[in-house]
Amino acid sequence: MLWSGRIMSGLFAAFLLIASAAPKLVNARVATEPLAALGWPPAYAPMIGMVELACVILYLIPRTSIFGATLTMGLLGGAMATQIRVGNPLFSHILFSIYLGLFMWGGLWLRDPQVRAIFPWRRSMPEAA
Template structure:
């Protein structure tokens, strides 16, 4: 269920990046990105989300989404957005992403050295 919630939130973000409503274009410009880059951001996130949704490639998708979310944290830090509500939101989402994946695939705890 956690993976579905995270996936739905990311799908909403993808939809915004690809349809480019004024609010998304303005927010992208505020973060210092060229506004035409929303298509690239949306496409990259879409590919990562599709890869995450496929059980066999879910870990690779999670790594890609984690990298994407790291960029979101960095972009918000650069413009000094509020820390806990805005800047770290992508971190919270990333933690939920991995919790959802671990609940789907508990053997990942062994790979991470958290279980024998």
């Protein structure tokens, strides 16, 4: 479970860094044009990229991983709200943040026993007393 969680967390972090944060940090057109289409000023790209980078770093450090995951969910929630506001398709755009969040939390759940204690996996419902 530990290695599966590390691999999932690493894939999530690599995706967020390579596909999202890095293009924003260098103010690449691949990042600024979609932001403009969503109604965000392209000048915000580096700042959003720095926030994404900070969230990923906090998520990857074991002592701050839950805090990083919580901050990342806030970031993903803002992205989802933007997609809703512009009326993009549900399953491909609006829910993409949920898909990423589930993958992120799944990796953390697999690698952190404290998270598993908070969110236990139950095979069946316990019988009523």
